[in-house]
Amino acid sequence: MKTIRLHDRDFRLLIGAEEIEQAIDRVARQMNKDLAGESPLFIGVLNGAFMFVSDLLKKITVEGTEISFVKIASYDGLASSGNVQNLIGLKEDIAGRTVVVLEDMVDSGESMVYLKRMLEERNPKQVKIAAMFYKPGALRYDLTLDYTCIPLGNDFVVGRGLDYDGLGRNLPDLYTIES
Structure with a gap:
């Protein structure tokens, strides 16, 4: 099984x-x-969603599509800080x-509830x-996700835009932390 090392941790594919x-x-x-005729505005949540935004928007054919970005943060290291900041x-x-x-990962739902309200x-x-x-098992808020790609367990993951203290965002695959 393919593994990588980021900072002080090992991750497996x-x-x-x-x-x-x-x-x-x-x-x-x-x-x-679903969005035909809507002229939608896609909002990518930085930093993590940059790969998802790029990969997805190349496939969106809806006329009048626009893209913008916001940056919010609630993670510090391996865990959510519980404090969402509009940056x-x-x-x-x-x-x-x-x-x-467009979000890279929804786990507790706190950031998305905050952004949706805003x-x-x-x-x-x-x-x-x-x-x-x-992460359906981590969701702590009443939040509807209209489009989802892949459900995960509650393990910490990196790659495809997700990082561990700044490392791993560039990886095309998704890795989970070794226990």
């Missing part, structure tokens, strides 16, 4: 790039159907528009949430 790409293809096809804000007018938030204050037509990965 969990999901290969090809499987992740197939899941993103499936979600893109569904979005193209870089949204400048586009979203009133009356369909907004699709966006809804700006009177969009609707806010949808898409997650490349999500």
Whole structure:
């Protein structure tokens, strides 16, 4: 089994790039159907979602598609800090528009609840949430995920935009921490 070392931890391969790409293809096809005629604004959540945004948006064929980014943070090392901070804000007018938030990972749901509430204050037509990965067993908030690629267990993972103290975001595969 393929393993890597980041800082002081070992990680083993969990999901290969090809499987992740197939899941993103499936979600893109569904979005193209659901969002036809909407001129949606996709909002990527930095830093982690940059790979998901890139991979997904290349497959979105909906006319009038726009992309923007926000940066929020609630992780410190291996665990959520429990404190969501709005670091870089949204400048586009979203009133009356369909907004699709693109997130690398939804686990507790705290960051997405915070961001969705912030966006809804700006009177969009609707806010949808898409997650490349999500941890159903970790969800602690009442949150609907409209599009999901791959469910995971509650283990810490890196790769495909997700990091361990800054390392591993560039990896095309997903790795889990060795116990």
